Amino acid sequence: MNENKRNVPLIVALSIPVLMIVLTVISIYVPTLFIKPKIDFIYSTGANYCYKNRYTVEKGKIIENGIKINEKDNCQEPPDSRLYYYDVEKQISLELPYEKAQKYTLDTNNKSSDGFEIVSGSSSDMFFYDGSSYYKKFLKKSAFSRRLNMKVENYYDYKFLGWVKE
Amino acid sequence: MNKENIINRVISLIREGNLTKEELLEAYDNSIASSKQDVLNKQSSISNILYYIGGGIVFLGISIFIGTNWSELNNFTKIIATLGTSVMMYFAGILLAQYKNMEKVCDAFYFISALVAPLGIFVTMDIAGIDTGTAGCHSAVAAILLIVNVMSYLIDKRNVFFIFSVVFGSWFFFGFTTFIVGGRPFSDWDYVKYRWLAAGLTHMIMGYALKPTDKKFFTRYLYSFGVIEFLTAALCLGGYSPNQNFFWELTFPGITFGVIFLSVYLKSRAFLIFGTIYLMFYIFKITGEYFTSGFGWAFSLIILGFTLMGVGYLAFYVNKKYIS
The missing domain is CATH 1.10.287 (Helix Hairpins)
Structure with missing residues (x-):
């Protein structure tokens, strides 16, 4: 009995980090059981350092723009721009030809009508700086956050165009 | 009492029959043995320190060797020089543990093995193409x-x-x-700081758990690290105006006084010293946050100075009355 009593502080000490890990897992995965995103969105990739994006949205419709290279900015030719349709329920990105993309009407607000927004990951942690986390995109609403499977290679490669209206 | 008085006292005890020759000689032999033991203990702790310093220098040497020759060495050599060394040191420790007079040297070999092991595993993973x-x-x-x-x-x-x-x-x-x-993006809560809070609490409680054991030597170090981690996290969670967190800003003084109180219960100087220091940090922070524009910076510094003197005296009093 004395031996058990002596071990209690050690058990308590070791329980604290275990409890923190369990709470972290719960706070990440439990909200996903109750909060379900429903509204899909469209995004484009293919931009250069000077943010000259090929696709923009005007009056809810996707417009294709020409790429203008300003020699003063010393920018390189941007990579090939592509459009993607993100299905939030299946969690997949599907490449979308421009002709099909023109059929959709988009809501360009940062937050969807059901309260979700797309945010970048957190790149810094006290010990582990992971710069690549910044271009990981997450779908977020209060405690819910889910990593998006997007075809994004670096943080300036992505442009959110809008939420798909029904 | 001078030597002559002591000898006269011994003579009178012998004449009264209260002290025998054997008892006198036994007392003399015991005093010689304990002073010899003290010298041996001191020599042993100096040796231990040198073993660990030597181990640290070996680790430094291996790291510098790998670092400066990284491009010249082939993969096999890199693994042998790091992971291989760690494994070799570990087995050397096991072999030396068989000999009673090599106990402390074993510790040095295990120490080197543990220091080099992470480097060895990272080098091996890097060579295997894993992002380390x-x-x-x-x-x-x-x-x-x-x-x-x-x-x-x-x-x-x-x-x-x-x-x-x-x-x-x-x-x-x-x-x-x-x-x-x-x-x-955990923007709704300061996850990094909460982890430090948990780590600090764990280390402090672990230190307390070790107090009644043969590992009580580690208690003061675990207390020191734990209280620094805990108080730093709690202070940072308070934030800074205009993004302060009122809950942590208001509870922090209670936390520091709690730590100072615990120093009496646990007889821990680390709790007293760091509790006092962090209370001073907190007073500095609050003064800088809220009193530089209203009362004027100069006036708040005067109040701050007197407050710090009071805190310092409190720490001295607690130490003298309850811990020393």
Whole structure:
């Protein structure tokens, strides 16, 4: 009995980090059981350092723009721009030809009508700086956050165009 | 009492029959033995320090060798020089443990093995094409080393295994939680600071758990590290105006006074010193946040100075009355 009593502080000490890990897992995965995103969105990739994006949205419709290279900015030719349709329920990105993309009407607000927004990951942690986390995109609403499977290679490669209206 | 008085006293005790020749000689022999033991203990602790310093220098040498010759060495040599050295040192420790007079030297070899092991595993993973900068990789390395050290401690209860179990366990906790979070934007709560809070609390309670055991030597170090981690996290959670967190800003003084009170109960100077220091930091912070524009900076500095003098005196009084 004395031996058990002596071990209690050690058990308590070791329980604290275990409890923190369990709470972290719960706070990440439990909200996903109750909060379900429903509204899909469209995004484009293919931009250069000077943010000259090929696709923009005007009056809810996707417009294709020409790429203008300003020699003063010393920018390189941007990579090939592509459009993607993100299905939030299946969690997949599907490449979308421009002709099909023109059929959709988009809501360009940062937050969807059901309260979700797309945010970048957190790149810094006290010990582990992971710069690549910044271009990981997450779908977020209060405690819910889910990593998006997007075809994004670096943080300036992505442009959110809008939420798909029904 | 001078020597002559003592000798006269001994003579009178002998004449009264209260002290025999054997008792006198036994007392003399015992005093010689204990002073010899003191000298041996001092020599032994100096040797231990030199063993560990030597071990640290060996680790430094290996790291510099790998660092400066990285491009010239082939993969096999890199692994042998790092992981191979760690494994070799570990087995050398096991072999030397068979000899009673080589006990402390074993510790030095185990020490080198534990220091070099993370470097060895990272080098091996890097050569295997694994990205070693991620939290997942750090978690895996820390988990491997934690398991090795805990198993070693369970078999052979050496202090060196215990120390590295705590170190690798802490590393695993931070790495694994970062891995679970996976870059998620935890903007609603200060996750990093809460982890430090948990780590600090764990270290302090672990120090308390070791007090009645033969590992009580580690208690003061665990208390020191734990209280620094805990109070730093609690102070940072308070934030700074205009983004302050009122809950933590208001409870922090209570926390520091709680730590100072605990120093009396636990007879811990670390709690008293760091509780006092962090209370001073808090007073500085609050003065800088809220009193520089209203009362004027100069006036608030005067109040701050007197407050710090009061806190310092409180710490001195508590130490003198309850701890020393």
